[in-house]
Amino acid sequence: MQVKVQSFAGANAADIELSDEVFGLDPRADILHRVVTWQLEKRRATARGTRERSDVARSGKKLGRQKGGGVARHGDRRAPVFIGGGKAHGARVRDFNPSLNKKVRALGLKMALSSHAKAGSLIVLDGFEVAKTKELQGHFAGLSTGKRTLVIDGVAGDSFLAARNLKGVDMLPAVGANVYDIIKADTLVLTRAAVEQLEARFNG
CATH class of the missing domain: 3.40.1370.10 (Ribosomal protein L4/L1)
Known part of the structure; x- marks a missing residue:
């Protein structure tokens, strides 16, 4: 051409x-x-992945007894309501590399x-x-x-x-x-x- x-x-x-x-x-x-x-x-x-409840390195021991404490029932300190706990519904790493x-x-x-x-x-x-x-x-x-x-x-x-x-x-x-x-x-x-x-x- x-x-x-x-x-x-x-x-x-x-x-x-x-x-x-x-x-x-x-x-x-x-x-x-x-x-x-x-x-x-x-x-x-992609977004930077956040640490969720299963990714946080904190004690899994139950905080107090189940009943009679007058407070909410918590299983461990990894819960999102605590400072230092895991992020609830955090950003996940996604693959955009086809x-x-x-x-x-x-x-x-x-x-x-x-x-x-x-x-x-x-x-x-x-x-x-x-x-x-x-x-x-x-x-x-x-x-x-x-x-x-x-x-x-x-x-x-x-x-x-x-x-x-x-x-x-x-x-x-x-x-x-x-x-x-x-x-x-x-x-x-x-x-x-x-x-x-x-x-x-x-x-x-």
């Missing part, structure tokens, strides 16, 4: 040949759904990239060296990007700092490319360096 390489200067560079094994697949909704669900589940943080085959995760990322290539919302840039936010904003206006744009570069440089305050623009290094952010974006912008790294990631 051949794609025109654009630049912020306005001139079109030589076309780039994209690998059909990475950018030419037919997206499958079931694969993308599995990978996005796995990714969002991995983000969830597993997903590496091949399925790699296939989902390829399909996410292919979905933008097939929809015509993929832009390949010759380079991405901009240090000023205002200058970068003007460049994006010239590219006619969508409401939400994701830019993937080879490494995180000064341009990442310049894009922090741009509304609707997210920046990622190639190593951080993921299905959820790619699918969420209206326009995907890749640099030459990002294309080379992504293709090497799947071919290596």
Whole structure:
């Protein structure tokens, strides 16, 4: 698949040949759904488990006699009503770490990239060296990007700092490319360096 390489200067560079094994697949909704669900589940943080009645190290001896004391009947000092006792109905540790085959995760990322290539919302840039936010904003206006744009570069440089305050623009290094952010974006912008790294990631 051949794609025109654009630049912020306005001139079109030589076309780039994209690998059909990475950018030419037919997206499958079931694969993308599995990978996005796995990714969002991995983000969830579990609560810190509290010590309940059975976890507290205190005496299990009965405090007093069952009847005649004029007070409530208690079996031991682990009860939640006592200071130092176990927590009643405390937070439990839950497992939000589902597993997903590496091949399925790699296939989902390829399909996410292919979905933008097939929809015509993929832009390949010759380079991405901009240090000023205002200058970068003007460049994006010239590219006619969508409401939400994701830019993937080879490494995180000064341009990442310049894009922090741009509304609707997210920046990622190639190593951080993921299905959820790619699918969420209206326009995907890749640099030459990002294309080379992504293709090497799947071919290596």
